[in-house]
Amino acid sequence: MQIGKLSNEVLREVIISGIDKKNEDIIVGPGVGEDCSVVEFGDEVCVLTTDPITAASNNAGTIGVHICCNDIASAGVRPLGILVTILAPPSAALEDIKRIMEEINEVCRELSVDVIGGHTxxxxxxxRIVLSITAIGKGKRDGFVTTGGAQDGDDIVVTGYAGLEGTAIIAKDYYDSLKDRLDGKLLLRAQNMLKSISVVKTGLLAADYGVHAMHDATEGGVLGAIWEMAEASRKGVYIYKEKLPVKDETIRICRELGLNPYRLISSGSMIIACSDGEGLCRFLGENGIDARVVGKFTDGKRIIATSQGEEEIAPPEADEIYRVKV
Incomplete structure (x- = not known):
């Protein structure tokens, strides 16, 4: 099979279709594009998500905590704790596990999140070492946000930048192979982009502002995340490619490697459905968060407008990071 996440079609037909709901307390279960599950506890909810780290050779602990806490924040809920599973091959050194745990503990301190259990x-x-993290958050029953809540006419707001996480991973993991092909300072700037992959602050602020849906852009990039939000919401979209935010470092690295920056893993970017996108962008900007309106949700097809015309947005497939060859 192809490396990367299962396609959404296979996910729906092989995985999700066979799952039966048995408990009424589960108010959000598995679904294409949904970041989290939600369990009801009276006036409050428990929000849960889980993810492995497979695309990065370096900084796995840092990335793992951020992507799971980002998922919780995309529900408009503050992450409280994580459970960590580390599977190490016999060839691994104890120092490798120690380094991952040091990264995990550092990010948890930054986010005020507890490590509450796990398995090693x-x-x-x-x-090679496989890291899997489950994150847990708690919120009000009437205050959480889903991926599938977008409404006709909602503005599509994108925060952060396309391909941010993937750019940082490539610049770190393939530095020795790229330093003779790209400027070393550019590669170092790209590595530092890893410091900007948290969207916890973004998710909590957007939820307070009042938005209809959120989805953090991970594998499949910003275009994949927009498609998944539309799929979960049963909506069409109309977006403008030139409005999609992307950094020069990402463009240059992707051009060198023949990658599509808009299909590259993009933790650090949140896709938001909101009736007042410009107002939300101003609000987020006042809080130090880059955001822009890139289009609207519709009752039609999923279209991206480019300088060459219009084309339909394809469902996400294997992330561009798995195509890297240097």
């Missing part, structure tokens, strides 16, 4: 073992079932 050495196994020959893997050939």
């Amino acid at each position: 073992e050495v196994t020959d079932a893997v050939n």
Whole structure:
């Protein structure tokens, strides 16, 4: 099979279709594009998500905590704790596990999140360290946000920049191979972009402002995230490619490697559906968050307008990061 997440079609037909709901307390369950599950506890809800780290060789602990806490924040809920599973091959060194835990603890301190449990073992079932994290948050029953809440006419707001996480991973993991092809200072700037992959602040502010849906852009990039939000909401979209925010470092690295920056893993970017996108952008800007309106949700097809005309947005496939060859 192809490396990367299962396609949404396969996910729906093979995985989700066979899952039966058995408890009424589960108010948001598995679905294409949904970042979190939500369990009702009276006037409050428990929000949960889980993700492995497979695309990065370096900074796995840092990335793992951020992407799971980003998922919780995309529900408009503050993350409280994480459970950590580390599977290490026999060839791994204890220092490798120690480094991952140091990264995890550092990010948890930054986000005021607790490590509340997990599992660590050495196994020959893997050939490199696999890190998987489950994150938990708590919020009000009437205050959480889903991926599938977009409404006709909502503005599509994109925060951060396309391909941010993927750019940082490539610049770090392939630095030795790229330093003779791209400016070293550019690669170092790209590595530093890893410091900007949290959207916890963004998600909490947007929820307070009053938005209809949120989805953090991970594998499949910003275009994949927009498609998934539209799919979860059963809506069309009309977006403008020139309005999609992307940094020069990402453009230059992707051009060198023949990658599509808008399909590159993009933690650090939140896709938001809001009836007053310009107002939300001003509000987020006042709080130090880059945001812009890139289009609208519609009752039609999923269209992106480019300088060459209009084309339909394809469902996300394997992330561009898995195509890197240097």
